[in-house]
C-alpha cells in the first residue's frame with residue numbers, strides 16, 4: 470500500500486497542470502511562478518503583522534503603566550479609516566482583525 474501522496478507505478482504523478490488547475494503546461498508554469506511570489510509575499514505580510522503586534526504591545530504597555538487603558542478607540546477609528554480609504558469596504562474588517570490580533574478581543 471503506497472503512502473498517501475506517494476504515487477505508485479499504477480498511479481500517475483500529479484502534474485503541474487493538475488496541481489494548478491490550468492489546462493495547458495504554459496498556464497501551469499505561469500501559475501506556479503506566481504504562486505511562489507504569493508508565498509513570498511505572504512511570508513513578508515505575516516512578518517509585518519508580527520512586527521506590528523510587537524510595536525502595538527509597546528504602546529499599550531506604556532499607556533497601561535501610566536495609568537491609562539489598553540484600548541484607544543479614537544486611534545482605532547483613525548486606523549479603520551486608513552484601511553477602508555486604501556482598500557475599500559473590505560479594508561474595514563481587515564483592520565478590525567489586525568486590531569484584534571494586536572490588542573485582543575474587546
Ligand SMILES: O=C(O)C(=O)C[C@]1(C(=O)O)C=C[C@@H](O)C=C1
Nearest residue numbers: 525528529540541544545571572
Ligand atoms: O495606537 C495606540 O494607541 C495603540 O495602542 C495601538 C493600537 C494598534 O494596534 O494600532 C492598539 C490598541 C488601541 O486600541 C489602538 C491602536
